Amino acid sequence: MHATDPTPRPPEPLAGRRIWFVGIGGAGLSSYAFLARAWGAEVGGWDRVDTPYLALLEGVEVVIAPEPVVPDGWEVVVSTAYADRVSGRPRAEFLSELVSLRRSIVVSGTHGKTTTSGMIAFVLAELGHDPAWLVGGELPQLGGNAGAGEGWLVVEGDESDRTVEVLRPEIAVVTNVELDHHATFASRAEVQALFDGWLAQVPKVVRGWELEAVPLELAMPGDHNRRNAAAALAALELAGIARRDAEPVLARFRGSRRRYELVGEAGGVAVVDDYAHHPSEIAAAIAAAREHTSGRVLVLFQPHLYSRTRHLAHEFGRALSGADAVCVTEIYRAREEPIPGVGGKLVLDALPPGLRAGWAPGVGEGAALVSGWARPGDLVLTLGAGDVERAGALILEALS
Numbered sequence: 001m002h003a004t005d006p007t008p009r010p011p012e013p014l015a016g017r018r019i020w021f022v023g024i025g026g027a028g029l030s031s032y033a034f035l036a037r038a039w040g041a042e043v044g045g046w047d048r049v050d051t052p053y054l055a056l057l058e059g060v061e062v063v064i065a066p067e068p069v070v071p072d073g074w075e076v077v078v079s080t081a082y083a084d085r086v087s088g089r090p091r092a093e094f095l096s097e098l099v100s101l102r103r104s105i106v107v108s109g110t111h112g113k114t115t116t117s118g119m120i121a122f123v124l125a126e127l128g129h130d131p132a133w134l135v136g137g138e139l140p141q142l143g144g145n146a147g148a149g150e151g152w153l154v155v156e157g158d159e160s161d162r163t164v165e166v167l168r169p170e171i172a173v174v175t176n177v178e179l180d181h182h183a184t185f186a187s188r189a190e191v192q193a194l195f196d197g198w199l200a201q202v203p204k205v206v207r208g209w210e211l212e213a214v215p216l217e218l219a220m221p222g223d224h225n226r227r228n229a230a231a232a233l234a235a236l237e238l239a240g241i242a243r244r245d246a247e248p249v250l251a252r253f254r255g256s257r258r259r260y261e262l263v264g265e266a267g268g269v270a271v272v273d274d275y276a277h278h279p280s281e282i283a284a285a286i287a288a289a290r291e292h293t294s295g296r297v298l299v300l301f302q303p304h305l306y307s308r309t310r311h312l313a314h315e316f317g318r319a320l321s322g323a324d325a326v327c328v329t330e331i332y333r334a335r336e337e338p339i340p341g342v343g344g345k346l347v348l349d350a351l352p353p354g355l356r357a358g359w360a361p362g363v364g365e366g367a368a369l370v371s372g373w374a375r376p377g378d379l380v381l382t383l384g385a386g387d388v389e390r391a392g393a394l395i396l397e398a399l400s
Contacts, residue, residue, distance in 0.1 A: 012040025013101045019094075021045035022068050022086045023079025025054050028158075031134045031146035032077065032094060033057055038132075038148030039101070044074065056144055080161050081335060092163040095134075099155060099167045102132065105235055108157035108164045108195070109175030109208060111281050112228040115220070116175055116208075118256045119232035120239075121147065121154040126249045127241065137256035137275070145256075152239060159191065165198045171238050172202035173231050176209055178280060206234040216247060219254045222288030224281075260288055263392030266399035268376025271392045277304040277385035279315035285381060286322040295377030296324040300366045300391055302384035303331045303347055306339040310346070317350025323381070325356035325373050329366045332386025367391040371398035 019036050021029045024045025030053035033043045037060065044061035046069040047054075054062055063069045068086045070076055076088030083090060099106065107117035114137040121133035122141060130149035136156045138145050157164035157172075174195050178188060199205045211234060213226035229250055236246045255261070258275040265271070270293065276285040282301070289297045299320060303309045309316070309331055320326045328351075330344045344359070351357045356373070360366035366388075370380055374395070382391045 015040030017041040018074045019043050019077060020070060020074035020088075021077050021079075022070065022082050022088060023047055023091075024057070024060075024062060025049065025051035026079055026081070027053055027136050027145060028091060028095075028134075029077065029079050030054060030056050032091065032098065033060065034146040035098060035132060035134060035148055044071075046070070053145070056146060080163075092161070092166050095155070095163065096166045096168070098134070099153065099169055102153040103151075104153040104155060104167075104169035105171040105173070105239060106155045106157040106164065106167050106169040106202075107173040107175070107231075107235070108159055108198075109173070110159070110178040110191070111278065111284075112175040112208070112224060112231075113156050113173075114256050114275075115225065115259050116173060116228045116232050116235075117154050117156040118142075119229060119250055119253050120235055122253045123232070123236055123241065123246050123249045124152055124154065124239075125149070126252075127245060129241075135256065137258060139256050141254060159194060162194060165194055167198075169202060171204040171206070171235055172199055173206040173235050174199065174208060175228060175231050178278065204238045206231055206238065214247075216251055218251055220260060220288075221291045222260065222284055224284035225255075225260075225288070258389055260285060263382075264396045266396045267374070269374045269378050269380060269395075269399055271380045271382070271395050273382045273389050273392045275385055276383045277308070279312055279319035282316065282319040282383055283322060285383060286319070289379050289381055290322075293377070293379040295379060296375075297322075298370055298373055298378055298380045299323040299326045300329070300363075300370045300380065300382045300388065300395075301326060301347070302329045302363060302366070302382075302386045302388035303344050304385040305334055306331055306336050306342045309344070310339060310342045313346035314350045316347045317352065320347070321352045321355060323355075325358075325370075326351060327358040327360055327366045327369050329360045329363055329388070332384065332388070334386065363388050363391045364394060367394035368398065371395045374399060 025047035046063045077094045078088040124131040130151040133147045133154040208231040211230040214229045263271040274285045276282045328348045
């Protein structure tokens, strides 16, 4: 800032604080720590393993150890994953504080919240509005999942653990409403009630299901992304950005990592990775793939969570039926304990008769099977929220 610049620099609202993040390597807490440091706090943290998200925090004290480490003299913010093992402020409470410190836009919903919040942050940045952002996926065009600009704060709000209901932004976006997290909600009506109660506390609101998909040619394929774009444009208008200015910028947004991300091509076969882990998301990813190829669409799907698989196995089967061939792996267990009788084969059994299908116990075996099916002109989709993202490189290597 030049000495003659009349615009005052916002004060550092967290100056003088020492904040220790338990679970700092996760997508959420790593971004909170990044922003807290930018806003004046001294930060540090613990995690079980090193993760790519820690690259955001160069120079920060991070302890990698099997069990949580909490030094004396620090405020403690705890990831949901360790809330039953370490005392401290819940991540939702700390995020609520961050949102309260800046004019904020919070994006939630069952599907599309990472992409929609990324779209908003990208447009604000490209138009010179210098946003801060906390998004649940890496945004290659912006350099990561967090930014510390001095303008609007754009936040992805999570309904999976009800975090979003304590956030009080100026603008709230809900992209859509479905039942996805069966360990938290018993019905879609409960999810709707959560969002209705939250939106009632926010002055400016965008309800994505009330909007038509925008007729724009986007860098990201699929009708679901045209709907995400409609919600992003509506939020940007509420923030004072004219649609005529936002639309051409939005058309250049290439998405976040693992959201219909081209891994590469080999032997005439394109391999695309997507985080889709709910039947609606899977159907949308397959439909987007159909826009990108005249050849066959082959899918490697890794189910995520036992509770989701138990409740949605038949819906997964219907969604996957849009592909030409499907390989299903065992469930990625994540934060849940196994449920007797629930495995990936529930999804395999729900696939329609006549669809080419295969089973693999793990991602490596699934990659080998799908690469054996592929021929020039095909498009391979690797789908799921677990570690299936590593399959793309294995498939490309097998096809080379």
